[in-house]
Amino acid sequence: MVSILALAIVLTAPHATAQIEIVDSITVNFSTFQGSGFTPTPAAGQLNSDDWAITGFSTGDLAFGGTATSGDYARGASAGGESLGGIYAFDVGGSSNNALGVQASSTDFTPGTITLRIRNVSGATLDQIHVAYEVHEYNDGDGSTSVTFSHSDDDLAYTAVPSLDTTTTGATGVAGWSGAAPKSTTISSANVPDLGFFYLRWSSDDVVVAGGRDEIALDNIEITVTTLGTPVPLLGSRATTLLILALIATGVLAWAPFATFRYPSAPE
Ligand SMILES: [Ca+2]
Ligand SMILES: [Ca+2]
Ligand SMILES: [Ca+2]
Secondary structure (H helix, E strand, O other), X not given: OEEHHHHHHHHHOOOOOOOOEEOOOEEEXXXXXXXXXXXXXXXXXXXXXXXXXXXXXXXXXXXXXXXEOOHHHOOOEEOOOOOOOEEEEEEOOOOOOEEXXXXXXXXXXXXXXXXXXXXXXXOOOEEEEEEEEXXXXXXXXXXXXXXXXXXXXXXXXXXXXXXXXXXXOOOOOOOOEOOOEEEEEEEOOOOEOOOOEEXXXXXXXXXXXXXXXXXXXXXXXXXXXXXXXXXXXXXXXXXXXXXXXXXXXXXXXXXXXXXXXXXXXXXX
16 A cells, blocks of 8 residues: 555655665565675675664774774674674574674673664654564573663663563573564654654673673564654645545555654665
8 A cells, every 4th residue: 555644755855865764664684784894885795884883893883874894894694603703694594584693702792782773754753663673692602692772862872671681591502593582662752853863772791701602693673663743734636635535545545644764775
């Protein structure tokens, strides 16, 4: 179905940046990520640094819009079972099911953060933001690692969501990926103005240091937002308005009192 609101947004939203634009539901599944680094103009296998900022690696921090295409930031694609610290495109199972993954080390990501920046171009103020994601673990070391979530509207003050905290298994188990641990939360009263940013952050650190660190990976990040405010007015003649209302009533068109983000930049 066609969303009238989505159409209005497509027609009116500014497109000044390569960042997340608004149309409909989004799932970031890293299907084309190959662990080849981060730039604001990503090539195949890279992620867009306009969307991602990372701290905690010995190579140095990655700010939004920065470039990091070597060392810790570009460990490539892997099935897991690594020990060299850095960011990988881990195949966590299924058919080429890559995820955004980290192998931590004593100097990498202990602690560290991965932050995803989204931009509201809905034309309205965001009310609720629903976030769902998967945490995967590869328990190839006796250590255990935390993965926690927080969010911010200014990239300075972050609000933790302790109910989403997770920790990888301690004693080494059977080699392989654990399967997804699904997490989700709804951020109420987000109050992000039109053209404002919002930040989703995953943090990690050692919980137990013993005989090697597990790999962790994020996948299938779903973001859905609800906007406050006035519906988009129906434009045109009375006849046109009545036609649109009729199409809505019959289900041909959907009046969407919400809007969601998508990624326009293909590498994600
Ligand atoms: Ca994936
Ligand atoms: Ca472990
Ligand atoms: Ca490992």
